[in-house]
Amino acid sequence: xxxxxxxxxxxxxxxxxxxxxxxxxxxxxxxxxxxxxxxxxxxxxxxxxxxxxxxxxxxxxxxxxxxxxxxxxxxxxxxxxxxxxxxxxxxxxxxxxxxxxxxxxxxxxxxxxxxxxxxxxxxxxxxxxxxxxxxxxxxxxxxxxxxxxxxxxxxxxxxxxxxxxxxxxxxxxxxxxxxxxxxxxxxxxxxxxxxxxxxxxxxxxxxx
Numbered sequence: 001x002x003x004x005x006x007x008x009x010x011x012x013x014x015x016x017x018x019x020x021x022x023x024x025x026x027x028x029x030x031x032x033x034x035x036x037x038x039x040x041x042x043x044x045x046x047x048x049x050x051x052x053x054x055x056x057x058x059x060x061x062x063x064x065x066x067x068x069x070x071x072x073x074x075x076x077x078x079x080x081x082x083x084x085x086x087x088x089x090x091x092x093x094x095x096x097x098x099x100x101x102x103x104x105x106x107x108x109x110x111x112x113x114x115x116x117x118x119x120x121x122x123x124x125x126x127x128x129x130x131x132x133x134x135x136x137x138x139x140x141x142x143x144x145x146x147x148x149x150x151x152x153x154x155x156x157x158x159x160x161x162x163x164x165x166x167x168x169x170x171x172x173x174x175x176x177x178x179x180x181x182x183x184x185x186x187x188x189x190x191x192x193x194x195x196x197x198x199x200x201x202x203x204x205x206x207x208x
């Protein structure tokens with residue numbers, strides 16, 4: 001059967017560019033969650049992702065990158081959360097996917113807890129793109145091993161982060177970027193509390 005291994009813990013640095021591969025991608029996340037919950041073998045995984053193109057990607061390479069990203073995200077959590085992603089309705093599934101994305105990407109989590117939370121405290125009406133640029137500059141003080149990313153990569157990271165914030169409801173859209181109140185789905189909060197996911201809880205509970 002397919003090995004549900006955790007992401008490698010010896011990856012240098014705490015910030016990386018994995019987010020450029022995609023935002024929350026809820027329909028695709030539901031599909032991958034189903035494959036994981038059914039514990040499919042390697043051949044069935046390849047058949048689903050490449051031959052059947054269950055993620056409906058334009059190219060096999062896109063399918064590979066997206067499937068691997070979502071699998072790594074979900075594998076930071078346990079099967080009960082995968083079930084919330086696969087079967088949850090509305091905000092339950094979206095917030096479950098968000099929790100996994102935050103656990104997988106400290107870049108996303110820290111932007112929420114350090115920047116988005118502060119803007120809520122300041123009663124800022126919107127979340128400016130400039131805040132993400134400034135945030136990346138402060139990341140190096142927390143992660144001396146952080147690589148130097150070119151402007152194109154930084155823009156793609158910002159795009160993915162703001163798409164995630166819009167999908168999860170923190171901002172109204174990626175164009176307006178107006179901050180909104182977010183109430184995390186109770187089923188997701190219950191899972192995170194019972195699994196002592198304190199960092200994720202801190203990051204996603206930033207809205208007043």
